[in-house]
Amino acid sequence: MSSRPESLFPLFAELTKLDGVGPKTAQHLAQIDIEKPRDLLFSLPYSGVDRQKRASVLDVELPDVVTVEVLIGAHVPSRNRGGAYRVTVEDSRTAFQLVFFHARGDYLQRLLPPGERRIVSGKVELFDGVPQMVHPDHVLEVHEADEIPAFEPVYALTSGVTLKTMTKAAKSALERMPGLDEWIDPTQKSQAKWPDWDAALRAAHAPEGLKDLAATTPVRERLAYDEFFAHQMTLALARAKLQRAKGIISEATGKLQSKVLSELPYRPTDAQGRAIEDITRDMGASLRMNRLLQGDVGAGKTLVAFMALLVSVEAGGQGVMMAPTEILARQHLQGLRPLAESAGVVLEILTGRDKGKERNAKLAALARGDIHILVGTHAVFQQDVHFADLRLAIIDEQHRFGVRQRLELGKKGEGADVLVMTATPIPRSLALAQYGDMDVSVLDEKPPGRQPITTALVSTGRMDEVVAHLRKAVAEGKQAYWVCPLVDESESLDLAAAEERFKQLRAVLGEGIVGLVHGQMPPSEKDAAMAAFVAGETSILVATTVIEVGVDVPNATIMVIERAEIFGLAQLHQLRGRVGRGTAASTCLLMYQAPLSEGGQKRLTTLRESEDGFRIAEVDLEMRGAGDLIGTAQSGVPRFRIADMESQAALMAVAQSDARKLLNDDPDLTSPRGQAARVLLWLMEQDQAIRLISVG
Structure with a gap:
């Protein structure tokens, strides 16, 4: 169809x-x-408005909306233009006034003929002890009384559309x-x-x-479920499509994994253990793996990812790990290198910077199968990159990878398993909406030895104290990040702010101690500044937000975030996660400019009180709504008209398992219920799903 x-x-x-x-x-x-x-x-x-008929305006506690039958009395036109035109009326107990502004007398004489009875409905208020109804919403003849519902629904309107038009x-x-x-x-x-x-x-x-x-009534709940179900059908169809491409069975032998585990100074957490088991099981199955690995800052995703890559090597194949930027790809390389050495596995990196002979040599080794694990940026997707036997692709998801891109990736490695990693804890409802086509593993425990981070709020007025604190810390051999705010959309201003701060700190702390990284620098300079900080040559790194992702400097124990109140919660949490990676106690100073807005205050205190990224993400979702949280434009998360992702996450989960079950029982949607579901997809305008069915 x-x-x-x-x-x-x-x-x-x-x-x-x-x-x-x-x-x-x-x-x-x-x-x-x-x-x-x-x-x-x-x-x-x-x-809605209660419009049930009353005997008198006195039967209601005023001000309120009243519907009542009245006998029409005298008309008193206004003395000046645009003044109040009054009509006296009587209900069963009292007289009151109907008031009109800018009214035409001849029209009102026809609408409210003296001596006749009418039903009027509108808001009644007391003025100097006399009840008044200004501009009644309804004036009807007595036999038309039933035209006003006892409870009149109220719709969201836009200028130029009245409630009457909308209702009709x-x-x-x-x-x-x-x-x-x-x-x-x-x-x-x-x-x-x-x-x-x-x-x-x-x-x-x-x-x-x-x-x-209420959203919880059976009527509204059903309609919300329909929206969720249509959306989850789309995701389930995408999932089926990814899996239907025959997967490759990659059997783990455990040989390489156990080598690495025996070299580690600690045991993996239970959450890491569970995730490794899930992934190993998926890779050994004939369906293609399509899994999301979600972990908070510092939950140990790198180890889980490496264990997954080892499964592909144990099975005689290759694995690739993709990062969104060169800095991150190198970071992964540094993180994985010691692990690869302990397993005796060949690990290489491929980025846009590889040119000429060197690049050709790498490509040849890759095609021969001499490189077991490749780390890289998007460069690994270029036409001339061929793997001998690619079994697993891991995407470090900092660049929102939508359903569509996942389908694309599926085409590159014929049947390769896919693991997407994200360091941004996502509230359950959003994970279901955005990654409903994937199976999810969550790392919700911190590995042993991770130090808690003390978070404090400091107003910008105390800048001198903060700088004095830094001077002392630097003298003790500690390292610190100083994050400057993105002042506004113009990068030149951010730049000025960062350079200004860099100069001030350099003047106070001395030459060669302070480094600077910002978005405008050529990549090579950026890498050099980062490298100097990683090597401990500089003690303080002044940066715009380029450092929030994946940078790992165990010796850095202080994070200063300037104008923290203008950052989003998730971003602050990510930035804070750059410290606390070593064995020393760490601090994060949130510097704010007083006075704080209510939202700003809530964000900063939430951060001070919690280190749990999932809890923080829930607050973020409450405060900002789903659209802002992921930038609805590129996220592929739908805007629902009736359903509410936040309060109805449980209903979304039911819709997900129902959609998966229906497709499992009836993959081509040919049964009577399958046919009905196709109609629902058309009704809910799920074009992507419709395309998947028609090609499937």
Whole structure:
């Protein structure tokens, strides 16, 4: 089914086909992403107004909305233009006033003829003891009373669209709704007591009270599940596609792994042990591995990654580890080299810097299989790079690797297993939304011997004390990072800030003690400055945020972050993780400019109180929302209209296992439920999934 099913045509028609929607209104609605009847169905009311009929305005605690039948009395036009035009009316217990501004008398005489009875509904307030209803929302003849629902739903509006127009359009969209076959597993549906799809939408647009607006009602929960399920079907299809490419069975012998483990000065943590087992098991299976290794700063991902690479070598093949930048690739090389030596494995690096003869020699060795493990940047993806027998590709995921790129990577190594590593702890709901096509291993324990980091907040007014503290530390042979803020988008200003700080510190602490790294430097200078710091030739490294990822200097025990309040939480946590890598106690000073905003304060205190990256990521998600956290534009995380990723993470997990089970039982979606799921993918505009089905 590679074209939209006919049953959905009415929902994908022009908005102007709906009652009360002209071309102009349609333009206004497009401002809030409503472009077709389908979008209106999924734009649910967010609130409601109690409009049940009362005997008198006195039956309600004012100010409040009241719906009441009245006898119309005298009209008192305003004395000046634009003043208040008043109409006296009486309900069963009291007289009150209807008030209009900028009103036309002839129109109001027709709307409210003296001596007749009408139903009026609107907000009533007391002015000088007299109840007044200014601009009633509804004025109806008595026999039309039923036109006002007892609880009137309120929709999000945009300028140029009234609630009346929106309500009418939503009603009209509901009338075009087709009956669709059920895509939810029957057991799941009856256990959760969910209604049918069309019944759920009708009920969601006709709430009977505030309780019906809660996300936890069966009606709304079902509709949220539908969104999650469609998204997870897309990810499950991508996963099936990656796995269907026949994997290579890489059997571990354990020979090389045990050599490395016996040389280590410590035992791996339980979390590392579990992750190594998962990966070894996946690599030994005939399906292709597609796994995410998630670990907090310093949780020991490098060891797990190396053990995985060794499985590919033990099985007679090769492994590759890719990093986003040259600095990081070299860092991996340094981290892995001692491990490779203890296992007697040949390890090489390939980056854009390799040229001519040297590069050719490396490529030849790689093609012969003389290099067992290759570390590199994107350069390993170039046309002329050939492996003798590539079994495993590890991607160090600092450059958001979306589903699409994972499918691409799958093509390069025919059947090679894929492991993506990320150092950014991701809250569970986001991990499900972004990496739902992968299996996940989490490293949530710190290896033994990692020192806790003391975090303190210091205002910029105390700069001199901080510098004095540094001078003392440097005299004791310690090393420190000093991170300057990204002042604004212009790099020249950041540069000025960093250079200024560099000069000041150099003046106070002496020549040759302070180094500088920033984004504008040529790579060779950057590497030289980093190398001098790693070697301990400089004691203080002034840097813009280029150092946040993967830099490992065990002797560095102080991290100063200037203007910490303008950094994001995750970024601060990553930066702090650059210290505390050796045996000495470490400190992180968060320097802020007073006064702190509420958000700034919450970020800095969260950081001071917790070193748990997952906890920090949850707070970050709460504060910023999912879109900002990963930059929705390039992340491939969908924007849901009804579902809420944060509060409904558990529902997302159910949707994931349901989607995987359906595809497992019915890979081509040909069963009645599979066909219904295809319709759901069209309904939810999951184009990527539809492409995967039509080519699959």
